[in-house]
Amino acid sequence: MKNLLSFFGKSVGVDLGTANSLIYVSGRGIVVNEPSIAAVNNKTSHVLAIGADAKKMLGRTPQHVNVVRPLISGVISDFEMTQEMLSHFLKRVGGPQTLMNFKEAVIGVPTNLTEVERKSVEDAVLGAGVARAYIIEEPLAAALGARLPIDEPTANMIVDIGGGTTEVAIISMGGTVISKSLKVAGDKLSDDIIRYIRDEFKLAIGEPSAEELKMTIGSAVPMADKLDMVVRGRDLITGLPKEVQVKDSHIRLAISKSLKQVVETVKEVVEASPPELTGDILKRGIYLCGGGSMLRGIDKLLSASLNVAVNVVDDPLTCVVRGTGVAVENLDKYAQILDNPLQPRDITT
Template identity: 40%
Template structure:
C-alpha cells in the first residue's frame, strides 16, 4: 500500500510556502483570505484572494489570520490550511498527509495545540511542529544534530526569530514582532510624514527592494515615487534616495540587531565560541534587506551570512526534516 504523502508548511505571517515530498516547493502564496461582506463568508485564499481584492468592487475585506507569527483567527486559519493542503495534493487523494508545520519558537502550549488542531481539522494524518529557526537552519544546510552551537536569525514578514541551536534543540531564543512588513510600514510612514504623500503597501515594498538599505555605507540610488497628496487628494511624484530609506527603516533594523545582541549575551560560552567561529545565519524574506547583514556584523563583531534563497529556507528545512524523519523523530522534541 502506498505511503501517505508528506507535506511541509511554512505558516508565515505574510506568506505560506508548501513543500511536498518528491516534488520540492510547489506553492508560495500570501497568507491571506478574502471575506465577502454580502455573503458573510470567506470566498478565496492565497493568490486567488489577492487577485480578487485587487479588483475589489467594495464588498471584499482582506483577512490576515496570522499575526505576529501566531494564529489570530483559528477558523480562517483552519480553512486556509485546508485550502493549501488540497491544492498541494489534489482533491482526489486517497491518504491523509503527514504534515511538518513550522511555528515560532516562543509560542505557548495553548498556541501549539491550536496550530496542531487546525492542521488536523484541515485533513492531516499526523502533525509534527518544528520551530522556525530549526527549520531555517536545516534548510540552509546546517546539521542541527551536532553538539556545537549555531545561531539563526529568521526575519519573516511579521516576526523575527533569533535562536541558538545545538543537538536539534533551541538553547536560547527570542522572538520580536518586527520583520519585513515592519520595513514596508516604516517606508510608508516616512513618505507620509516627510512628503505628505499616501502610498500603498506594495509601493513601499518596491521602494525597499529597489533602493532600500540598512547600512550607511551601502547604495546611493534614488527612485521616482508616485502617490496621492494628503491635502489635495491629487496624484504627485517625488524622488526618494537610499539614504532616506535607511533613515526610515533604522528603528526596526535596530530592534533586530539589538535582539541578536541580547541572545548572544545569554548564550553559554562554549556555544558562543562556536558562533563566533562559524558566523550567524540570516534567513527569511525580510533578511534580504540590503545591508542588514553588514549592520548585524558591525554590531556583533561576528560574520553574518545570508542563506541561499532565504525566503524559502524554512520550507526547505521542512523537506530536510521529512527526508530524515526517522532520525529526527528519535532525537527531536518541540
C-alpha cells in the same frame, strides 16, 4: 479506515508564515509558495481569492471586500480563514478529496508560542486533511533547511527575519539552547516606510508600494550605488493623486529604528549564550534567513554591530519549508526534535 487511508498519503512540510505560506511534498519538493492572504466578501463571507490572487487586490477593493491576513506575528489570528487557506493550498497538491490526503505533516512554528497557539496551528493542519501533525520550531527547521550541523556540539546561530517576527536562536546538539522572538520584522519595516512617506512628503501610500520601495531601494547601511524611485499616492493636503521621488537615504532613515531593535535582540541572545557557544559563534558566524534577510546590507549592519561574520543562507525565503521537508522525509531521525523538544531557555521570560 482512517489509518489505512493515511497509509497511502503523501507527507508534507508546512511553513505557515505571516507573509508567505509554503508547502513541501515528500519526493517532489516545494509545490506551494504563496502570500498568506485571503480576499473575502464580507456581505456573504464568500472567499473570493487566496494567495497571490488575493495579494493583487490589496488596497484596491470595494467596501464589501476585505483582504485579510489570517496570521499575525506567526500566530493564527483568524482560525477559520487559516484553515480555509491551508485546505485550498493542500487541495491543489493532493487533489479534490479533503480528508486524509496526507499521511503526516511537519509544521514550522515560532519559538515562543503558547501551548494553545501551537495546538491551533496543529488543528488547522489536521482539519485541512492531514492524518498526523508534528510541530518543529522555525529556527530548527531553518537550520535543517540550511544544512547546518545541528546534531553536533557546536553553536548554530540562526536569525530568521520574516514578515511578522524575527526569530533568533542558538542551536546545539539537536536542541534550542537559547531563543528570542521579536515582533519586528519585514512587515514592520514596510509600515515604517508608509509612516515616513506620510510625515515627510504628506503622501498616503499603500502597503504594496511601501514594500516595493523597501525591496527596490531600501538598505540597512549606505551602499555604493545611490538609488531612487518614484512612488505614487494621495496628497494628504489636496486629496489629489501625487508622485514623489524617494531616495535610498529616506528609506534607511524610515527603517533605522526597527533595524536597531533587530540588532539589539540578536546582541542579547549572543550575550546570554554560554561562553563556549559564544566562541563557536565567533568561529562559525551567524546565519540569516527569511525574507527580511534579503534587505540589502542587513548582513553588513549585523556583522559591524556584533563583530561576527554573518552569512545569508541560499534561498532565504524557502529555508524553513525546506527544513520541514528534511524533517518529514527523515521522521525517525528527527523524531526527538519534533516530539520531545528540549525546553529551550527563552530569554524573554
